[in-house]
Amino acid sequence: MAETTHQAFDPLATGSHARQLRAKFTVYALLVFFALLYLSPLVIIFMNSFRPLEEIVREGFISAPNALSAQYWVEAWSSFCIGGNCEGVSRYFSNTLIMTIPATILSTAFGVVNGYALSKWRFKYDTWVFGLITLGVFLPAQMTLLPWAFVLGKIGLSNTIGGLVLVHTVQGISFTTLFCRNYFVAVPDDLIKAARIDGAGFWRIFRRIMLPLSPPILIVCVIWQFTGIWNEFLFGTVFTSGSNQPITSAIVAFSGSGTGERHYNVEAASVIFAALPPLCVYVLGGKYFVRGLTSGAVK
């Protein structure tokens, strides 16, 4: 897409000076208000992760910490007891990591190849294949629970990270295929024809022509899949238990059903650990995500 060079019309810069000031003030006040509203949970949780338990109990949830100490963070990471397992969230964190990374890579890889085949090659019933694959996008996850439970049981992957990798890969292919196909449709067919005349086959065209054009949509797929799988909760809770759970399922234990006293500070740190990777991905990759979704393949 061409960069636009013209200055956007700024409605706040019209009218009298007083009007401009008033208008600007109102707009920014509203923006700040909503920004604070959305940020407040994060800020409150973050502050609580530094406060001793007595202080939280005494002063309530909303208050600044009196002293900064990483003590609760260390505890949350390595020794806190969750569901009878006293290794902290580190174990669940790495569970999620070794589930998310392969599932992201695999579903993206399949999606790119599917998208390429479905957009650039014609074969019998190709529109049907595409339709069925993308049906997965609209199918509610809970509908797939029983079939998956059956399949995982049959192939011996119940209650394993590997099982979750399989589930997330297959579920994710619907999205990545849809993204990639729609992106590749914009690549001119003449490129493929020229390459076929040049003597290249399916895979060489993929490697040498399509893949080099793909980074924007690869970034979209990776961000979408990574954050989606990381935050996913239903499959993890249903198909795994105990020390095999991903972090999102494990921290359900904080929901209050447990007995004994609540370690709000350590729990706060744990929750932040669970939220940190997708948060980083959004902050670092958000720009490329939008760019990849809106830009065409060939300028």
Added chain:
Amino acid sequence: MSSLLIKNLRKSYGSVEVLKDINLEAKSGEFVALVGPSGCGKSTLLSIIAGLESVTSGEVLIEDKLVNNEAPKDRDIAMVFQSYALYPTMTVRQNMTFGMECRNIDKATQDDTITRVAALLQIEPLLNRKPGQLSGGQRQRVAMGRALVRDPKLFLFDEPLSNLDAKLRVEMRSEIKKLHQNVGRTTVYVTHDQIEAMTLATRIAVMHQGVLQQYAAPKEIYENPANVFVAGFMGSPNMNFFSARFVSSDAESGIALEGGDGALLPLPDGQYDHLTDGQPVIFGVRPEHFNPAHEGRAARKGNTSAVVSVAIEMDEPTGSETILMCKIAQQEAIVVCEPDEAPEPGTTMAFEIDMSKISLFDPSTEERL
């Protein structure tokens, strides 16, 4: 030996028949131009020759070998696309070596070939650029280069010049002609532009609505168009078509224009003996075959010309010639003449028609008589 032979070719997309019984043959080294209005099936025919589309029925032979079921890469052809289809992420050099790489040609040969072709097309300074950094004309050259690094049995061009501006087009046209003379490969060249077809081709195939109308040398197409469509499509400005009838009596015979004064335009001897008295005809005259009538000129030319009176309505001077919109026997006509001989609009002037160069068509079949 024929380099390309197409027999009874048909192609349908669903229920739409796009190519209808095409028969075409190109001798080795020939330059065949494929012309026709938009949507007549030129690109489809080229894609079928290239193997990018399948045939519905019929045969395609390249160097006497049936290739109906061969993949594009096994047909030994090179093609230049209208869109150029340069690989956007590769440099010019990589664009040109890609085909050789796919064919496992060794690195040294690749380098030699690139050097030779780059020199031929004068694109040496561009070799390390990406297609996005090239102008339209440069891209066109690279697209040609990509075809020329091969030594294929057949070159296919799909309107390679249509994206260029007029001046560059004329330049590239003569370069393509030179290239063909140097390389001497059989070439099939699709174009909209009849001047390109006339200047480049050894034979022109005129297509219309999926039917091959005429396949002949440029001179033959120009002088003896097979039907009204070909006559009207080739030549600029277009040929004039007058409704007329053939009149023959003992005293004289010739063409009488409808709505005219009944004067007979004499036909050359011998050529039209099969016509019968009173038969309606379409009388076709190219605008450039009118000349201002001069005393004695008709006689000089061996009595092959006939004089008509032309009412000028509007003139369009192009510099080298003047195009006159006019009426002849109340029928619309276009006449081309020398600028200094051009009459004023609103006047009437006598022009003579070179009757040896006219065409007659049957009004019902539109075929040549």
